[in-house]
Amino acid sequence: MTQPVSPPRGSADKVRPAAEAPAWRGLMARADVRTLSLLGVLAALIVIGGITKPDEFLDTRNLQLVLTQASVIGVVTVGMTFVITSGGIDLSVGAIVALASVWATTVATQEYGFGGILFTSVLVGLGCGLVNGLLIAYGGMVPFIATLAMLASARGLALQITDGRTQIVTVDGVLDLGERDAYVLGVPPLVLVFAVVTIIGWLLLNRTTFGRRTVAVGGNAEAARLAGIDVRRQRLYLYLLSGLCCGIAAFLLIILSGSGQNTNGNLYELDAIAAAIIGGTLLSGGRGTIVGSVLGVLIFTTITNIFALNNLQSDVQQIAKGAIIVAAVLVQRRTASTT
């Protein structure tokens, strides 16, 4: 029954260098098509802005304002991209931003100065993320429900803290950063933070084991588990990360507005999810792109700006945003099926 066998080697071993290059280039091309089409949309918007309001839109001040506004929602979107890539969703980001921004601007916190405000923002963000993560990863709750509950409670708590009043910041260090001509390393401070968060996020997703695990959990959680990945711990980390981003965003918002309000971060969850999706992150998980998300944010912020400059109402704005989401997803479906 047993005979010696020389493991047959043959055709399969033949190296086919020709096959290597096209496949690799194919992957690149696909990534490029998506990124390029987003860049195209952005360029088109800039042209539209430049034509309709040449003086106001192309003003350096205005472009700086666009970037600054993009920074707050941008930081939130980076965290959201990770969560969505892992197959989850975080509906509570806006509410966490609100809660963190009011908690960090109470009279008591402001006594501790700049550090107190920063520390509190981040800590509140992390705390909310921790609760989300524990409920989802270890409590077995569906992300949609757990973060919906967080949305409601965090907003409620924010209202309770402020009693509906705007909390003015009196700490000079924070107010200075919010000045129109404040620059750190030659860039507006908020934009600098956004850039740093983006770079770290990109590296984390594309170059580290953390990113790989995120993608694996989103792509096939059961396979990830059987491959030896601690899926639950990974999920916990991801909601913590999202919470952390919300905390940072809250701090940026405090700088930008010089105040804390319980209405801050209204509908951020929708903007962040939409930006991530039009950027190319799969809502079903398993694939995420930070570059796409950032472009998505820039596109949305630019639209808002152009509409504001042209005195169009925000309802028209919302309709346009909706149309862009639909268009972006349709374009992606096409590029996905033709390659």
Place this chain on the structure above:
Amino acid sequence: MAPEPPLLSMSGITKSFPGVRALDGVDLDVQAGEVHCLLGQNGAGKSTLIKVLAGAHQPDTGTIHWRGEPVTLRSPIAAMRLGIATIYQELDLVEHLSVAENVHLGHEPTAAGFVVRRRTAKESTAHLLKRLGHPEIDPGRLVGELSAAQQQIVSMARALSHDVRLIVMDEPSAALDPDEVDNLFRIVGDLTADGVAVVYISHRLEEIRRIGDRVTVLKDGRAVAGGLPAKSTPTRDVVALMTGRNVEYVFPERPAAPGQGEQPLLHVRGLARDGEFEPFDLTVRPGEIVGLAGLVGSGRSEILETIYGARKPSAGQVVVAGRPLKPGSVRAAVRAGLGLAPEERKAQALLMLESVTRNVSISSMSRFAKAGWIDRGAELGAARAATRELSLRPDNPSVPIRTLSGGNQQKAVLARWLLRGCRVLLLDEPTRGVDVGARAELYAVVRRLADEGLAVLLVSSEVPEVLGLADRVLVLREGRVVHTAPAQELDEHRVLDLVMEGSPAS
């Protein structure tokens, strides 16, 4: 041959995917009432060809004639309208729908055009299932609750719910027991007697001898032989056509007494799971391959998954190299050096959106990472080395894994554990969907790994495989170990007897 035109005639079909020419001018003729077998190695293009036939892929060039008339199959619906039904390699049922809903998906019997007549649907489904020899499947049950073999039957019922003239079956027997395979062949016989043609794909040559009329052999996207007589062409010739070389379909030599005198690497003590399998003991020494034989549903996969920590045992213990494992923890098992190649690769092992490299490296990422930072060059190199070792095709680990043929996906899963360098390898149906040539290679790899000191636990529905590869065999029946013996002391008949009867009658 026959004066009337063939039922189906495909000619000059080509189909390219980015970087691969999957089909390169293939011809296929099928007569009414015949069983036409498609043979070929993993990645030869069999599934691609039948997807063209099913309207799921559009060919780049080539023509298709159906009963003498040229046709274009623009969509699966167009193919179904003509009477071409397909049972895919990867089952494509909707788990959350009932059996009857799955069977009639897309062509529900309706009243007034849109109200689904559920009673009618159920009745006709029950009728079909009875015809398929499985009246015990309840049309109202959710498909997700059925076993793999039963799901296969449901797919078949779905195919038959149309008015079919040609049924394509892509490796239908891979998930079936010997009993089930007999039943399948009876169904195929009934169909052909009614004049229905069957296109049958399998890697098991003996099946093709049993039911095939003619054989078309594919190699690297070309038909290297068309319409050979299935019964009289010598196996040697068929295999040589498929592989382009001579493969001895044999098992590697066993060492005389593997692992003798050594402490067992894997020691299972009284492991049990309520309702799945009863307490049993098992030891595997380094260098040893132990096989678990049994029918589908006898608890073999459950046993492997419990040892691996993917299921929590209700009693007992798993000891690896003298250290008890934390029960129910995959991570503890992987850290202790266990590796599992699970039965359902798509659902349990693969990240379909990712490259081969990432699928292979997923369990050893930390090896290529410093402080969480992955050295991608080292990762790619290691993945390439591991996949080459298994002759995985295409020889480029950067391609997305979903573009690989079924057998090559299986190799990627093995490469994962080869790369990790585990000490105990748990293999659940490792050669399902793997072609003849690659099988011999896989067997040689598994034996070599054992010779290097691994302990291997093997589950397979193919009794000859268990007997040929394993040193020792445990026979399971309904969750109970009914017999243990060195593989040399058993033969196929005896194992089948044990498996079916459970009484160690001699």
